Amino acid sequence: MESINFEDVCQTHKIPNIMDWQGEQLTPDEVFRHPKFVELQNSLNNGEKHRWCDSCWKSTNPRYKNLTQFEKDCDGLMIDFFCSNKCNLGCRTCTPFASDRLIKDENYFKKNNLDILNVTDNFFYQKNQDSLNSIQWKWIKENPEKISGLTLAGGEPLFIKEVLNTLQDFVNSGASKQINLQLRTNGFFLEKHKKMLSHFKGIYLHLSVDAVDELYHYIRYPGKFENLEKSYFEFMNFCDNVKDVYILSVVNALNVLNLNEVILWAENRMQFVEIIPQYRGIGIKSMSEKLLKLALDRSIHPTLTDLINRAFDKMKPNREKMIKEITFFDKSRKQSYENYLDPKLIEWLNEDM
Secondary structure, X not given: OOOOOOOOOEOOOOXXXXXXXXXXXXXXXXXXXXXXXXXXXXXHHOOOOOHHHHHHHHOOOHHHOOOOHHHHHOOOEEEEEEOOOOOOOOOOOOOOOOOHHHHHHHHHHHHOOOOHHHHOOOOOOOOOOOHHHOHHHHHHHHOHHHEEEEEEEOOOHHHOHHHHHHHHHHHHHOHHHHOEEEEEEOOOOOOOOHHHHOOOOEEEEEXXXXXXXXXXXXXXXXXXXXXXXXXXHHHHHHOOOEEEEEEEEEEOOOOOOOHHHHHHHHOOOEEEEEOOOOOOOOOHHHOOXXXXXXXXXXXXXXXXXXXXXXXXXXXXXXHXXXXXXXXXXXXXXXXXXXXXXXXXXXXXHOOOO
């Protein structure tokens, strides 16, 4: 249960407010007693496909047709909570709403009159959130025995002191033994908190990895891939309660030619999602047809191949927009794309310069 004014169900992905919430602030108990949820539950119990669920019913994404391991393992209340935008990384694919590390870049863009909103299709924005002072978070802290599954997102949930203190309280009280904990994480603090996390009933990781080695540092700045590897593998070797892990890559122009390196590193744990908005500067639909064909030829993963194939039908190549988004961040971070990106992409970006 996110603590937001329900203008959108998901502020980051701009999913429409399908249930027409009007700013209600409800605890999980109140949500399930609310007439809207009673209506939804009655429809499902009667085998009816309620209009509020149309996007999932009609989706071709298998994620919406099958239960995840986390969902299978939880036999009671599951809560998905956005903690805050406090984060140790400032990923180029992200937004200040989800990472306060990007506020430094945002200030640089404003100071130097760089129109980051235009090149990201208005995705690079802030929105005040105070989730950890909400009635929902208060309820979670006071009612851990009612929770079967808890998903935490940010920001980086393991970088937030209030979240860590609450998880430790669950361990101290013994409540953690009945809670399946799912973390949407960049992985840098897994090793540091491995002892605490080992006390939960189950751990489920959504680990974000967009590249390896130097390209990782370029995209997920200022993170270093070797530090992620160390944290992740030491955590995995220590904890015997890890029930599921998947590695999620945000597919964009900066990494689509190099994703085989991540695929080989992740073994059989890969999932992919196309960057949003899809036509922003570094979207794969902004690439040239020749480059996208090269990415398709290089792909060794069927899901990635399908994602790239779908992009061909809606391409809008825009080198100018792409180079602007790339160089805006380069200037803010004193980097140069020529030191990190695939040579074929660099060649296209430098045409007519």
